[in-house]
Amino acid sequence: MTARETGAMSAPTQFRAGDSVVWNETLSYPPADGWVLKYRLLFAGATAVEIPSVASGDGYAVSIDASTSSAWVAGSATLVSWVERAAERITIGQMLVEILPDLGAIANYDGRTANQKALADAKAALSAYLASGRGHVAEYSIAGRTMKFRSMDEIAALVEHYERECAKDRAALALLDGGSPGRVMTRF
Numbered sequence: 001m002t003a004r005e006t007g008a009m010s011a012p013t014q015f016r017a018g019d020s021v022v023w024n025e026t027l028s029y030p031p032a033d034g035w036v037l038k039y040r041l042l043f044a045g046a047t048a049v050e051i052p053s054v055a056s057g058d059g060y061a062v063s064i065d066a067s068t069s070s071a072w073v074a075g076s077a078t079l080v081s082w083v084e085r086a087a088e089r090i091t092i093g094q095m096l097v098e099i100l101p102d103l104g105a106i107a108n109y110d111g112r113t114a115n116q117k118a119l120a121d122a123k124a125a126l127s128a129y130l131a132s133g134r135g136h137v138a139e140y141s142i143a144g145r146t147m148k149f150r151s152m153d154e155i156a157a158l159v160e161h162y163e164r165e166c167a168k169d170r171a172a173l174a175l176l177d178g179g180s181p182g183r184v185m186t187r188f
Contacts, residue, residue, distance in 0.1 A: 018070040018102030029083040031055035074101040119162035
């Protein structure tokens with residue numbers, strides 16, 4: 001068995017709803033031997049989608065048109081692939097994929113990562129804490145109810161934590177885009 005047959009697929013790990021998607025697969029089960037490659041996209045809360053392939057030389061070509069993907073729900077899904085020949089069926093693999101929202105069809109979208117949202121919330125909390133003028137009050141009780149506030153140092157530490165996490169996110173994205181996440185070194 002090759003790496004392909006042990007679960008690796010060349011399909012994208014993200015699909016944008018409303019976009020056309022095309023990729024190729026080369027397996028040890030060539031179309032010339034009567035094999036047919038099939039895919040199925042499984043959603044947690046929606047109907048599964050069958051994705052056919054066509055023979056392309058010694059491999060397979062997969063093509064999803066924009067009208068098909070426009071009906072997909074944004075979120076996580078599982079992509080499963082298998083080959084069939086007469087009464088034989090062999091599962092090639094499965095992988096988690098992310099369905100991104102169709103930005104051409106939605107009215108509202110917040111594209112920030114969870115870390116970016118948490119950083120914005122932490123900065124807003126720090127700003128509100130400083131603006132309240134109650135920075136010296138750590139805890140108070142009224143009518144048997146107690147309210148305890150984080151200290152300015154704790155909120156600042158939270159801001160610093162999420163700034164580091166956002167930097168890690170940017171570095172990972174830079175690597176995925178083929179760039180360099182950190183320093184750029186040059187020699188003269």
